[in-house]
Amino acid sequence: MRLSYSLAAISVLTAVGAFVLLSCGSSARIEIEAENFSRGDAVADCGEFGYGKGIGVVITLKPGAHVEYDFEVFSSGNYRIELRYASVGPRPLRLLIDGKMVNPQAADQDTGGFLPANQKWLPAGETRLESGRHTLRLECDGVFPAIDKIRLKKLVKIGG
Numbered sequence: 001m002r003l004s005y006s007l008a009a010i011s012v013l014t015a016v017g018a019f020v021l022l023s024c025g026s027s028a029r030i031e032i033e034a035e036n037f038s039r040g041d042a043v044a045d046c047g048e049f050g051y052g053k054g055i056g057v058v059i060t061l062k063p064g065a066h067v068e069y070d071f072e073v074f075s076s077g078n079y080r081i082e083l084r085y086a087s088v089g090p091r092p093l094r095l096l097i098d099g100k101m102v103n104p105q106a107a108d109q110d111t112g113g114f115l116p117a118n119q120k121w122l123p124a125g126e127t128r129l130e131s132g133r134h135t136l137r138l139e140c141d142g143v144f145p146a147i148d149k150i151r152l153k154k155l156v157k158i159g160g
Contacts, residue, residue, distance in 0.1 A: 026153040034147040040067030051146040066139035086118035087145030
């Protein structure tokens with residue numbers, strides 16, 4: 001599985017209530033190419049079906065599919081999970097980490113189409129992660145949107 005880690009110097013990305021999203025090396029941001037899943041019964045489309053041309057996406061050809069991603073966190077903390085996907089109409093997914101439900105309605109927004117030009121980053125949930133290995137699972141009763149990437153960003157509390 002290919003994971004990419006942010007190597008940027010510390011910089012505030014977004015304020016979220018009493019937290020801010022920081023990018024400070026490999027411990028704060030994890031990005032996963034969705035088509036590189038560890039396990040599952042979805043399909044990696046790198047252009048064969050047209051949805052992943054030039055970017056690669058994970059799609060499903062039948063209802064009731066799932067994919068799992070193994071990843072490692074180097075810094076314990078609260079993380080925001082975001083999905084980059086394209087969809088016509090809502091195609092909600094259940095998002096679980098280590099078997100725990102994070103969001104029963106992730107990817108429930110219409111992005112205006114299924115093609116790479118319609119891909120958008122949208123929040124999918126927040127959870128606490130301890131350092132170590134984890135498994136992220138996406139599953140649904142219907143069919144998946146065209147998912148390009150999964151990103152986890154560490155939330156850092158500011159103030160007292």
